Amino acid sequence: MAQDKFSAVWVSHSSIADFLKCPRAYYLKNIYKTAEGKKINITAPALSLGIAVHETLEGLSKYKAEERFLKPLEESFEENWGKVAGKLGGFKSVEEENQAKARGLNMILNVEKNPGPLAKKTVKLPPTHNNMPPNFFLSEEENIILNGKIDWLEYIEENDSIRVIDFKTGKNMEKDDSLQLPIYMLLLNNLQKRKVSGAAYWYLDLENGFVEKTLPDPEKSRATVLEIARKIKFARENNEFACHSGAKGCFACRPFEKILKGEAEFIGLGNYGQEMYIV
Numbered sequence: 206m207a208q209d210k211f212s213a214v215w216v217s218h219s220s221i222a223d224f225l226k227c228p229r230a231y232y233l234k235n236i237y238k239t240a241e242g243k244k245i246n247i248t249a250p251a252l253s254l255g256i257a258v259h260e261t262l263e264g265l266s267k268y269k270a271e272e273r274f275l276k277p278l279e280e281s282f283e284e285n286w287g288k289v290a291g292k293l294g295g296f297k298s299v300e301e302e303n304q305a306k307a308r309g310l311n312m313i314l315n316v317e318k319n320p321g322p323l324a325k326k327t328v329k330l331p332p333t334h335n336n337m338p339p340n341f342f343l344s345e346e347e348n349i350i351l352n353g354k355i356d357w358l359e360y361i362e363e364n365d366s367i368r369v370i371d372f373k374t375g376k377n378m379e380k381d382d383s384l385q386l387p388i389y390m391l392l393l394n395n396l397q398k399r400k401v402s403g404a405a406y407w408y409l410d411l412e413n414g415f416v417e418k419t420l421p422d423p424e425k426s427r428a429t430v431l432e433i434a435r436k437i438k439f440a441r442e443n444n445e446f447a448c449h450s451g452a453k454g455c456f457a458c459r460p461f462e463k464i465l466k467g468e469a470e471f472i473g474l475g476n477y478g479q480e481m482y483i484v
Contacts, residue, residue, distance in 0.1 A: 214350070216343070246480070248293065253294030262316065293481070339353060355389050358370070361403070368403035373406050387429060
């Protein structure tokens with residue numbers, strides 16, 4: 206099959222996670238469109254907190270290392286929180302929002318006290334066409350594209366390499382079998398030439414939340430991700446998206462089914478034009 210980014214099957218860490226949790230939820234979130242041609246998604250406090258914190262920290266990469274902390278991080282956080290405040294962020298009460306915001310601010314203050322790699326040189330991946338996330342053909346023959354956005358790439362001057370930093374705003378530790386680092390490694394090995402010399406998860410809730418990770422094997426990573434991507438491609442081509450739990454649904458797809466039944470509250474359009482709901 207010829208390469209065609211418009212007809213290709215695109216996969217990412219989040220879409221693969223959706224599919225593994227529940228094919229039906231994957232379909233409703235990633236493929237289904239309303240009569241108006243809009244995709245649907247659900248807003249929730251944890252997601253909104255993550256967006257505000259990530260945008261605050263990732264935005265620092267636009268500046269030179271010595272200029273990054275001239276503006277207080279709390280100011281940037283307040284600006285980014287404004288984009289997810291109230292119902293837009295899935296908050297059902299002022300108290301719920303205040304609790305989430307306080308958690309986010311604590312994360313920002315932890316970083317401000319100990320900026321670590323954020324005060325050092327960083328590397329950026331080359332820009333992509335149409336502002337798409339970094340991507341490459343995982344399989345040209347099968348027309349499968351892997352894409353993803355990496356939180357932070359620290360430049361290691363001693364050996365001209367890079368270290369992957371992934372910001373974590375959730376309350377749970379990333380599982381050992383997570384495909385996040387394997388996908389990051391595949392992206393970096395295909396989109397730039399420097400060696401990846403390290404990786405770490407940064408649990409921002411914790412004062413010393415830096416957890417160094419062992420780098421995954423590139424060939425094993427490619428085989429694992431491609432195997433799942435092929436299953437997604439097969440499901441899309443054959444329209445097979447049944448929930449693992451059967452007709453009663455599961456924790457992942459039931460909230461989306463409520464949208465289809467008119468049992469969720471529409472709150473507006475998201476950043477990518479999708480209809481956003483509170484369930």
